Amino acid sequence: MQHDNLNEWLNKRMTPKVRPDLAERIIFTALHSGQEPPPAAWGAIWKDLMSMVVIPHPSVVVATGIILGIVIGMQTGEGLSMLEQDWSSFLDVNEGGWL
Amino acid sequence: MGSLLASADDSDESLMRLIRSGSHQAFSILVRRHTDKFFGAAFRMTGQEGEAEDLVQDAFLKIWQKPDIWKDDMGAKFTTWFYRILVNQNIDRARKRQKMVSDNFILPYVADSAVSPETETAMNEEQRRIESAMAVLPERQRTAITLCFYEGLTNAEAAESMGLKLKALESLLMRAKAGLREYMDHNMNPLKGERYATR
Numbered sequence: 115m116q117h118d119n120l121n122e123w124l125n126k127r128m129t130p131k132v133r134p135d136l137a138e139r140i141i142f143t144a145l146h147s148g149q150e151p152p153p154a155a156w157g158a159i160w161k162d163l164m165s166m167v168v169i170p171h172p173s174v175v176v177a178t179g180i181i182l183g184i185v186i187g188m189q190t191g192e193g194l195s196m197l198e199q200d201w202s203s204f205l206d207v208n209e210g211g212w213l
Numbered sequence: 214m215g216s217l218l219a220s221a222d223d224s225d226e227s228l229m230r231l232i233r234s235g236s237h238q239a240f241s242i243l244v245r246r247h248t249d250k251f252f253g254a255a256f257r258m259t260g261q262e263g264e265a266e267d268l269v270q271d272a273f274l275k276i277w278q279k280p281d282i283w284k285d286d287m288g289a290k291f292t293t294w295f296y297r298i299l300v301n302q303n304i305d306r307a308r309k310r311q312k313m314v315s316d317n318f319i320l321p322y323v324a325d326s327a328v329s330p331e332t333e334t335a336m337n338e339e340q341r342r343i344e345s346a347m348a349v350l351p352e353r354q355r356t357a358i359t360l361c362f363y364e365g366l367t368n369a370e371a372a373e374s375m376g377l378k379l380k381a382l383e384s385l386l387m388r389a390k391a392g393l394r395e396y397m398d399h400n401m402n403p404l405k406g407e408r409y410a411t412r
Binding site: 128137147 | 248262
């Protein structure tokens, strides 16, 4: 079958000859375009420092923060009501006598 | 401090180090050494001479303008690494082209841009068929075939150049070969007499 000869067929593919001036054109263009200056040393240090505080998955962090906030908030709410109860019983005790 | 003088005997990797230090001479040596090779790869990826020239030029200018993208500690061969630059530039250019086409900007250019007229006249019938077969392949499949089949990269090197996992590259190659075989079956079987593309 013909497709058994796929590799042989692809091998027949030719490429046109490169224009002789292509390399020189690239070199010339580069000469006039200049290089980007390398980052300054302090810049590299700053970049390193910033990379330490970069949040890899901000959306996950925000979602986790919200969930944690709700859970802690609910717990704190319970704590406050308990404190209120304690406080009221404390007042009750005071009303009863020694303050 | 090392010397900024480059010589034609320097390895590609040494030349890249010199380019990072601003040596235009090292850049010139590297460009003269590899332009033919990478033009071939670029032509096989794009199927157009002019586009291939622009692609090679863009890729070389990128390493000249931003030489810091080359890292010594990567341990990569320059050529394998440069294929990656070439592939990425090709993707960028294709995206820009697509955007311009979607904006109805260069439709007449794209419609007949598969092969330049000069190349067309120089091609025989068989070459034309091969070019047509390659042209109907999706961009990434064509790149995978170019790197593995024509440029002789190992699958692992080609995967690295395309920024893919090995399995993904192998899958691309399989689909590309299947597409080409289908094209051959439909377009090169004289009994069928019809010609149509695979997609």
